Amino acid sequence: MKKKALYQADSIKVLKGLEAVRKRPGMYIGDTDDGTGLHHMIYEVIDNSIDEALAGYCKNIDVRLNSDETVTIRDDGRGIPVDMHKGEKKSAAEVIMTQLHAGGKFDHDSYKVSGGLHGVGVSVVNALSEKLKLEINRDGKKYFIEFINGTAKAALKTIGKSKETGTEITFLPSKEIFSSIKFNANTIIKRIRELAFLNKGIKITFNDLNNKKEKELVFKYDGGILEYVEFLNEKKEKLKNKNGNDLFKKAVYVEGKKESIEIECSLKWNAGYIEDLFAYTNNINQKDGGTHVLGFRSALTRVINKYANEHNLLKKNKLAITGDDIKEGLSCVLSIKIPDPKFSSQTKDKLVSSEVRTIVETVINEKLSIWFDQNPSIARIILTKIIQAALARDVARKARENVRRKGALELSGLPGKLADCQIGKQEGTELFIVEGDSAGGSAKQGRNRSNQAVLPLRGKILNTYVEELNIKQNGNKLTDHRTKALSKMISSNEIVTLINALGLDPKSQEIDLKDLRYGKIIIMTDADVDGSHIRALLLTFFNNKPFNKLIEHGYVYLAQPPLFKINKGSKSIYIKDEKDLENFILQNSKDTKKLKKGSKDFQKFIDKEKSQMSIQRFKGLGEMNPDELWNTTLDPETRNLLQVQYSKDLKKDQSLIHTLMGNDVALRKDFITSNAINVKNLDI
Numbered sequence: 001m002k003k004k005a006l007y008q009a010d011s012i013k014v015l016k017g018l019e020a021v022r023k024r025p026g027m028y029i030g031d032t033d034d035g036t037g038l039h040h041m042i043y044e045v046i047d048n049s050i051d052e053a054l055a056g057y058c059k060n061i062d063v064r065l066n067s068d069e070t071v072t073i074r075d076d077g078r079g080i081p082v083d084m085h086k087g088e089k090k091s092a093a094e095v096i097m098t099q100l101h102a103g104g105k106f107d108h109d110s111y112k113v114s115g116g117l118h119g120v121g122v123s124v125v126n127a128l129s130e131k132l133k134l135e136i137n138r139d140g141k142k143y144f145i146e147f148i149n150g151t152a153k154a155a156l157k158t159i160g161k162s163k164e165t166g167t168e169i170t171f172l173p174s175k176e177i178f179s180s181i182k183f184n185a186n187t188i189i190k191r192i193r194e195l196a197f198l199n200k201g202i203k204i205t206f207n208d209l210n211n212k213k214e215k216e217l218v219f220k221y222d223g224g225i226l227e228y229v230e231f232l233n234e235k236k237e238k239l240k241n242k243n244g245n246d247l248f249k250k251a252v253y254v255e256g257k258k259e260s261i262e263i264e265c266s267l268k269w270n271a272g273y274i275e276d277l278f279a280y281t282n283n284i285n286q287k288d289g290g291t292h293v294l295g296f297r298s299a300l301t302r303v304i305n306k307y308a309n310e311h312n313l314l315k316k317n318k319l320a321i322t323g324d325d326i327k328e329g330l331s332c333v334l335s336i337k338i339p340d341p342k343f344s345s346q347t348k349d350k351l352v353s354s355e356v357r358t359i360v361e362t363v364i365n366e367k368l369s370i371w372f373d374q375n376p377s378i379a380r381i382i383l384t385k386i387i388q389a390a391l392a393r394d395v396a397r398k399a400r401e402n403v404r405r406k407g408a409l410e411l412s413g414l415p416g417k418l419a420d421c422q423i424g425k426q427e428g429t430e431l432f433i434v435e436g437d438s439a440g441g442s443a444k445q446g447r448n449r450s451n452q453a454v455l456p457l458r459g460k461i462l463n464t465y466v467e468e469l470n471i472k473q474n475g476n477k478l479t480d481h482r483t484k485a486l487s488k489m490i491s492s493n494e495i496v497t498l499i500n501a502l503g504l505d506p507k508s509q510e511i512d513l514k515d516l517r518y519g520k521i522i523i524m525t526d527a528d529v530d531g532s533h534i535r536a537l538l539l540t541f542f543n544n545k546p547f548n549k550l551i552e553h554g555y556v557y558l559a560q561p562p563l564f565k566i567n568k569g570s571k572s573i574y575i576k577d578e579k580d581l582e583n584f585i586l587q588n589s590k591d592t593k594k595l596k597k598g599s600k601d602f603q604k605f606i607d608k609e610k611s612q613m614s615i616q617r618f619k620g621l622g623e624m625n626p627d628e629l630w631n632t633t634l635d636p637e638t639r640n641l642l643q644v645q646y647s648k649d650l651k652k653d654q655s656l657i658h659t660l661m662g663n664d665v666a667l668r669k670d671f672i673t674s675n676a677i678n679v680k681n682l683d684i
């Protein structure tokens with residue numbers, strides 16, 4: 001292509017670019033109806049001056065609202081370049097003001113960190129201005145160029161001499177674009193103050209010529225974000241030291257740079273409970289945080305926990321400090337500057353650049369650790385506040401869990417419904433785990449309400465036996481086994497209800513015996529095969545970790561409800577099982593013949609005596625009336641409890657449980673066949 005053709009092609013591109021901006025201004029500058037876009041016009045120009053300042057060439061920025069609806073932004077930077085652009089026959093200044101994203105072409109030695117909310121450049125401001133005047137002081141001269149709706153009225157010209165350097169832009173926002181062009185001074189002041197905090201040392205002044213009463217406002221903070229944190233804390237109640245003075249003479253301030261990411265962070269705690277955290281990337285606030293905030297939080301939590309551990313501050317409280325504890329009363333400003341940030345959306349409300357997280361975490365971790373080590377007396381007071389928060393949270397959590405547990409038990413449609421006892425402590429209280437609702441009903445009525453609780457379970461509970469894994473194959477055998485058993489247990493509503501009733505946490509790996517709500521856990525099932533099965537299932541559950549601790553410490557018992565009732569005149573005698581019945585018959589018969597137990601004659605004799613007596617065989621606990629149940633099974637004075645204990649041969653115990661409850665059916669069949677000889681009465 002020839003030079004001329006190239007020039008025309010470029011001109012067309014330029015026109016198209018600014019046309020696109022005017023067609024969809026919202027996409028470039030923000031909402032044109034609610035004022036955000038209008039104010040971004042000012043911020044876009046200021047951001048360019050800030051970039052000049054960050055590059056080290058500018059110290060002062062002046063912002064002025066004029067009485068003719070225009071606004072002027074002036075800086076003492078290098079001034080926008082004025083040299084003729086080769087090929088285009090236009091000054092660099094004109095190109096910068098009329099081409100989208102042209103700024104970078106003329107400035108290779110620094111990256112733009114501010115770049116405005118939309119990072120679009122001053123050309124967008126020009127495109128959306130009815131009128132824009134640009135004055136440049138550079139190379140000893142004063143230059144001038146004026147634009148109408150984005151198009152230069154004439155080429156850049158020299159209008160005088162100048163000893164200074166800098167840029168001054170005055171613009172009138174287009175009434176065709178914006179619903180209103182009235183600026184809000186307070187909105188601008190807020191942003192200017194924020195920028196002054198975020199960029200230490202830069203002086204930004206504000207003048208509103210529409211408000212005669214208001215004098216010039218000057219914002220300059222040599223302490224930068226440290227002063228920002230002090231400002232945030234001004235009206236808050238101070239955290240005090242021993243002498244009653246503000247604990248922090250100065251907020252904590254740390255900074256560092258790693259892999260072209262600059263990180264600055266300042267923070268201090270006040271006496272309140274609210275967190276005030278402001279995160280910025282390239283001077284833009286992320287109200288939804290992002291990777292920089294995540295990195296900061298993990299570093300802070302790590303530093304605080306490390307300090308607490310190194311100074312033995314947690315031991316006696318048995319606590320872990322969480323991020324939530326640290327947050328209380330924390331005011332913090334986190335500001336990073338990074339070449340090419342990635343945000344989750346156009347509005348830049350959340351930073352997503354993933355590399356930022358670890359870099360921020362590393363820098364903050366290192367610098368904050370040093371600060372804590374160098375300020376032990378302040379650190380101790382901060383830690384005291386945080387540990388108090390952790391303690392309060394722990395108490396609140398326990399209370400909440402209590403309420404939740406109670407609520408679940410009282411309101412739930414879960415199969416088991418606990419009838420609790422009145423005494424609220426472990427000592428002297430008992431929980432009866434009862435099979436079925438009818439037995440549960442008798443037990444609830446017959447018990448001593450003050451110290452005996454009843455939890456009826458409906459039918460067979462889940463078999464929670466989990467096969468032992470092969471030890472040699474799997475190094476993680478123990479943990480695997482535990483998680484499997486635990487998830488199996490938690491999958492059953494009945495079992496979760498039981499665990500809750502015991503006062504324990506179904507998901508916990510360890511049991512604190514102090515949490516246990518009852519001193520005795522008594523399994524009370526019918527004296528038939530179903531009852532035995534349910535008892536076996538319950539014991540299988542109690543044999544699982546961590547609940548086996550309850551067996552080991554002797555908390556688990558078996559009730560011994562009678563199987564027979566013999567009416568003798570007006571008296572009733574209760575008899576536990578078949579064997580006791582035989583003994584009873586033998587003792588009470590007038591016939592004192594010596595017969596060999598198990599012989600045919602012996603059996604005949606027993607059967608004869610039985611038929612002469614009034615014997616009732618209980619088919620279940622539900623058949624007993626509440627009084628009978630109290631007298632035979634519940635009353636501590638007369639009942640006979642069996643304590644569940646492991647034998648001396650733990651391996652043998654576990655192998656028996658494996659045989660009875662495991663997956664190996666053949667093994668179980670063998671066991672039953674070889675033990676069947678001992679079974680005389682099978683009630684099916």
Ligand code: 0RA
Pocket residue numbers: 045048049052075077078079080081096103104106107122167
């Ligand atoms: C492009 C290149 C250079 C400076 C600027 C733009 C610049 C733009 C604005 C807008 C408002 N104030 C500004 N100040 C500077 C670098 C110039 C050089 O290398 O000398």
